[in-house]
Amino acid sequence: MTNTLQSATQSSSDPSYSHSTTQNPTQTYHIRLAQPADLPEIVDIYNQSIPAKSSTADLEPVSTEDRQTWFNEHLTQPNRPIYVLINQASTTEEIMAWGSFSDVKSRLAYDISSEISIYVGNQYQGLGLGSFFLKWMMAEAPKLGIQNVLALIFGHNQPSLALFKKYGFEHWGTLPKVCDMQDFTADIVILGKSLTANH
Numbered sequence: 001m002t003n004t005l006q007s008a009t010q011s012s013s014d015p016s017y018s019h020s021t022t023q024n025p026t027q028t029y030h031i032r033l034a035q036p037a038d039l040p041e042i043v044d045i046y047n048q049s050i051p052a053k054s055s056t057a058d059l060e061p062v063s064t065e066d067r068q069t070w071f072n073e074h075l076t077q078p079n080r081p082i083y084v085l086i087n088q089a090s091t092t093e094e095i096m097a098w099g100s101f102s103d104v105k106s107r108l109a110y111d112i113s114s115e116i117s118i119y120v121g122n123q124y125q126g127l128g129l130g131s132f133f134l135k136w137m138m139a140e141a142p143k144l145g146i147q148n149v150l151a152l153i154f155g156h157n158q159p160s161l162a163l164f165k166k167y168g169f170e171h172w173g174t175l176p177k178v179c180d181m182q183d184f185t186a187d188i189v190i191l192g193k194s195l196t197a198n199h
Contacts, residue, residue: 028089029129031136034082034098039064039071041095042084048122053181054157055119074100079144080114085133096124099133101141104150113148114141130160134167138193147196154179155187169193 034042043064049055074082085097097120104113116137120129141149151169153160172192179186 030086045121057179097129114146115150151191164191
């Protein structure tokens, strides 16, 4: 599920990237692969999205222990990375946002396709980080062997739907009323984008 520059030399093994936004040109950001010590901050940002019921089907906060297996699986799959966006102005390398590529299905033939997820910390909403992160990750995807990127978004999450459509994602399907959010039932919209040259 999805919440919603000038490049340094980079490769899939060292996806280092720096950026400053027009909203705050003096503040710079850095993207790198997630490291084991990042999991608590990644979980914290994820948990911030739960109360709004617009970005994840989890209804209660999760713990680092809950997410450890998921995190380890990403760390051991080079083509399914988790990235973190770091505030370079912070002396503690504060994580402002994170994004991941995940398997659509575990079967081998699905390897050319991946689900993208992006979560931005509540205090950093409105800075354009979601848009920046999406563009950056889409540029990385072909280096990972990804030919199709899918985003699974709640039908009522209009900001995220608009963001992905702005960057060329198309409606690939809808799963109607598949999520019981306790006080309402939500649709899942599947957006997709093919990265192959002949699309």
